[in-house]
Amino acid sequence: MTDFNAKDTEYLSKLQDYYADWKSIPSYARLCDIFGIASKSWVKTILTRLGDADFIERTPDGAWIPTRQFFARPLAESTVQAGMPVSVTATQGDFFVIDEMLIDTPSKTTLITVKGDSMIDAGIHDGDIAVIEKRMTANIGDIVVAIVDDDFTLKTLDRENGAFILRPANPAFPIIRPQGTLEIFGVLTGLVRKYRR
Amino acid sequence: MTDFNAKDTEYLSKLQDYYADWKSIPSYARLCDIFGIASKSWVKTILTRLGDADFIERTPDGAWIPTRQFFARPLAESTVQAGMPVSVTATQGDFFVIDEMLIDTPSKTTLITVKGDSMIDAGIHDGDIAVIEKRMTANIGDIVVAIVDDDFTLKTLDRENGAFILRPANPAFPIIRPQGTLEIFGVLTGLVRKYRR
DNA sequence: TTGACAACAGAACGAACGTTCTTTATATTG
């Protein structure tokens, strides 16, 4: 295996430019045009090298896809002054970084606007947007969206004397002790808040 | 051209889930497996329909890529009555992408992991991710990231006797009264929290 | 009960694809 050098960096940026436009990595033949190269085999060598350097990787189907590092900006925001204990995570990824972080299974994920202050001690405020993964089972301690009296409610799932209860995070609200079955709509997997500007 | 129906929504979900895993749209043959369908020609019909509905589009090379709408999530209203538990249908309600909601100016936005409990009464917890728009000016009442003693700190900007102060949202922490200039790194425009699952 | 249409299945095919192997030109290095 050879080293990653300046030429490869040039090819990488051409690939990044194409990807920025089309959000996909094209065929070797197409990459010949993009790289200004005449042979597919050499394109493959380059991509393999970019893969070794962890800028791209392959799906189980063999298709090339970008990795996190592919989106990392060269030295864009090193404006950070010396000595900072707080980790400033570089804003890698062009788009959809937050979505990607919060949503594992798009088809099972719903966003629900939080109403009321019943979970305020858990740092969940009125107007926040809850990221909910829809499923019917949850673990004790999970914050769940349950359906109680035809109403959605966001509470912590707990157990009391063998029965499930819904515990608010606000002493001003009562613990909900559902009679009969407790229908769970989904589990809280993320929270999003937007500050007016 | 035929209508976009419930079956198509189901196929879209499966495609979204695959894409969330592999960040690419595979070949028709592979999509046969994913969709549970035996003929490539029918897969093409479906993708064409998803294209007509503007969930995916083609590159000049003919490859399918997702559009913005592909990533949008449904936003349910908390006042929605139950009864229709799994109404994932694209019929009504707002759809949006979390990143686009929180980030207006990507080049000026950075994500910072919050450390400590000094803003806990504002619902900002240790480990939360703050969405910061970098700029040097802020208004009274804004939550800002300021640089104090070569240290990043997240506090509410306030004024006291004509001087700027940084007010924590936790009585256990002191108000910061910077002598001399107060350097503002950016303003808090969003907050993201991820719950372990 | 028939006819139309939507939802698939399946075959057929040429073009495109990725891979491998061989060859050649250009630097590098000792």
Place this chain on the structure above:
DNA sequence: CAATATAAAGAACGTTCGTTCTGTTGTCAA
């Protein structure tokens, strides 16, 4: 200057891809 590594070209090939066309099945309204 010779040995060697890198950068690239090019051909050859079996596989896979997308496309098109033709069939089959189920549904539903007239």
